[in-house]
Every structure is written in C-alpha cells, then in structure tokens.
Amino acid sequence: MSVETSPNNRLASLPTVRSVDIGRPFAWLAAGWRDMCANPIASLAYGLLFAIAGDLITIFAWRNGQIFIVATSGFFLVAPLLAGGLYEISRRWERGQKSTFIGSLAGGRRNAIELAKLGLLLGFCGLAWERISSFLFAFLAPGIVPDLLALLAEIHLSVEHRDLLLIWILAGGIQALLVFSLTVVSVPLLLDRPATVGTAIRASLRAVDANLLPMIVWGVIVVTLTALGFLTLFFGLVVLMPLLGHATWHAYRDLVE
Template sequence: MSETAPKTIGNPASWVLQSLRSASHGTTEAIEELRSDTNARPRVRTMDIDDISHALRAGWADFKSARSDAMFLVFIYPLIGLALVMSGFHLDVLPLLVPMVMGFAIVGPAAAIGLYEMSRRREAGESAGWMSAFSVLRSPAFASVLALAFYLAALFVIWIMVAEAIFGATLGPDTPASLTTFARDVFTTSSGWTMIVVGTLVGAAFAYAALAVSIVSFPLLLDRHVGLPMAVATSLQVMRQNRLVCLLWGALVGALLVLGSVPLFAGLIFVVPLLGHATWHFYRRAVM
C-alpha cells in the first residue's frame, strides 16, 4: 500500500514537481541526443544507378501497403500549393510564386519525416499507420530533427529573399501591372530571360546546399543515436562519395515534385509519399 499510494494520492505541488522532473529528464535526453557523437561512425557505401531504382521500388511498395495513411499525412501539401497560387493573384506576390513553389524541394526532406518513420517501422515489422508517424515527436532524436528542419526553413527564407532581389535587379522593382504583362516580360525580354537563367542557377545552388546536408540526415537520426553533427557529416560524405548518384536523385525528386504540382498540386498526394518512403530506402542503400 505504501508503495502504490504516491501514484494515486498527491497534491498539486507534488504533481508540479513530478512534471518538472519529467520535463527536465526529457530535455536532458534531447540535448544529449542532439550533440551525441557515437564511436560507431556510420559507413558510407559507394552507390550506383541501381540503388535509385531499388529505392523507388521499395518506396512504392511501402506506399501501396499504407496508401490511405500516407495520403492522409500529406493531404495538407496540395492545400498549401493552392494557397500559394491564390496568393499569386496578388500582383505584389506574383514574382515570388514560382520561387515559393520550387522552394518546396528545399524543405521537403523535413516535411516527409513522418513517412520515414512509417517506412522504418514497416521494415522492422512494427505498426506503420499514420498515427505511428507522430511517434517522432517522442523520439530522443526530435531535437536534432527540429534543429535540422529549422536550418532548411532558414535556407528557404533566404532563397525567397534572394529571388526577390533577382527580380528587383531584372524586371523590378515595380509590381507587375498584370499577370499577362508579367508573363510577356518574363518570356519576351532580355531582362526576363536574365531573371530566368540567374534565378535557375542560384536556385540550383540552394537546392544543392539543402540536398547535401539532408539527403540521409533525417532517416539516419531516426534510425541511430548519432547526433546532429554526425548525421550531417554522414550526409555530406554520401554526397562527396556518390556525387553523380545524389545529383540524379535530387533531379528526380525535383522533377517529380514539379510533375505532381502541375494538376493543381493534386499529384503531390501521390508524389510526396512515394518520395518520402523512397528516401528511407535510399538512406538504407547509402549507409551501412
């Protein structure tokens, strides 16, 4: 009786104290996980094109096994895309519409974190429904995941600021008079083509920076207790050791996201889950 009584009888002060102790323990665990530098450094494999094919096939198998759960998780992304299009009807936002849509590839790795967890659980023979995706919130690696997500979000914001500067230096800084006028200026003037070329090259540089840091970081953080520095270092090593394969993977991801965005972003309901699950299997092929 004396051992069980404290679990059922208490006062507000004891409850607060227990909560603070629990929060303190969780915070300490998260900080330790964030900076963890395990001695078992992940080994990076040399990859080839077959690894991309395998990742896509395995990702498709995961998607088919939990189609409704995965589609439910990403249902918000087409809505975000439509919101961006609607905002584009405001002429002051119009020049940034394409950079905002294309910038989804920068933050995409963070947006698919729940899908990585679903694939991890399915591989381990565990329950892999959409509710299980939220177990990431209770993972010791969540602080590391959040920190890396903030990095990608900051990179996205900087990209939008740079895209706005490119527009200002070419077709701007005045707001387009109309959608038709803006489209004509973009495709029929030298300033418009300068904006396209410079914007594409600079956008590719931002996409490369995001890809190099995150290509395997998020799945690795969920899979092993390596800490954020080790996860990023491993991701950079994967990029250095398999540059061509990684660039092809990034180009494929970008192309599929564009394809999924064309029919009013409805295709993202299928494309994002496929890429999310496939990214987990790409990581499993890249890191031993």
C-alpha cells in the same frame, strides 16, 4: 557494392557511408512503392496534406508572385523534414510493424531537438532564397516588381529580362542542390538513431560525395516527380510525395551503414 571507411579519427564517430551503383535510385523507388502499398492509408494521408498545402498556397498567394514563390519554394525546402512521418512508416514496416498516421508522428519525438535544429536551418535557407531573389530583381531589373510573375509578363520585351530569368533559375538550382545534399539522408538518420544534426549533415554530404552519379540520378527523379506534382495542380503529390518519402528512407538504408 563497396564500403567507404572513415578517413581519419576526426570522422570516426560518423556513420560509415556505402557506395552504390548508378541504378540504385530505381530500386529505392520500387521499395518505396511497396511500402506505400503496404501502408496505403497512412502514406496517402501525408500525400493529401502535401497536396492541400500546395493548393492553399496557390489560392492565397497566386496574386502576389513574390509571396507565392517564397511560400512554394519554402514549403518544398522543408519537405524532407515534413516527410519524417513517411520515414517512420518505412522504418516500422522494415521491422514488421504496421503504422497509422497518428502513430507515425511519434517518430519525431525520438530526436526532437536535433530535428528542430535542422528545421531552423532549412527555414534559414528559405529566408535566404527570398533575399537572394529580391536582390537579383533589385540589381538586375530595378524597373520590375520583384516577383517571377512580373518577370514572365515582361520577358519578351528584352534580352536582359531573359538573362535575369536564367540567373534566377541558376541561383535557385544551386540552393536546391545544397539543400538536397544536406538532407538526402540526414532526416531519416536523425529519426533512426541518436545523432546530432552536425553528424547527420556530414553523413549526408559524404553520401553525396561518395555517390555522385547515383545522387544525380536520384535528384533528377525527385525534381521530375515534384514537377509532375506541380503540373497536376498539386493533386499528383497525393501519390508522388509518399512514394518519394518512402524511397528516401530506402536511399538512407542503402547509403548509410
């Protein structure tokens, strides 16, 4: 394992970023599983909340495709922030301390203002995605009601509709990649030490830049497990979200000095 040093004085205040092997994401998953097994009640409580939120979105927004898409994508865009309690559980367990669900919520008070700023940024990303989706539908398929369900219902009718779906997926993937790069270590960093949101985001971007292949593997794991949670009508998130949350803490500890 090599260590990347700050290239100039302007970045001297940033945490040092490590380079890791391509297989390290699987070690993060294993460590996350151990944390979850050591703190099952508090961890699974978070997973249950994620699952309930996903099911409530489905129940109340399913008939309106646009609202469903915005609510679901927005929920998972801010998921790294919502998982802050899981990072706190892992942080305490690393120090030999057990956690309760209520006790883990206290971690957010240590750097509340900077975490709130990051939350606003993620909320803006969610709003931007809704606007991008509406623009794509209005520009490329003005005859379709601007939601994914309507597009899926008519996709077999023309090549243009299939092209719109591909463009929509590509645009969503680019934004998801951006959010992933901004948050992969920034939230646990803000929970772990006094830092500004700008410092945390720059550290996260540098971690991705220094570990491109491991981050691709980690991103694929996150997307795959999240998709599995969707396919189980969100009930799989009861276990999968705590697993990913705890693993993200270990990714942060591995990547940032």
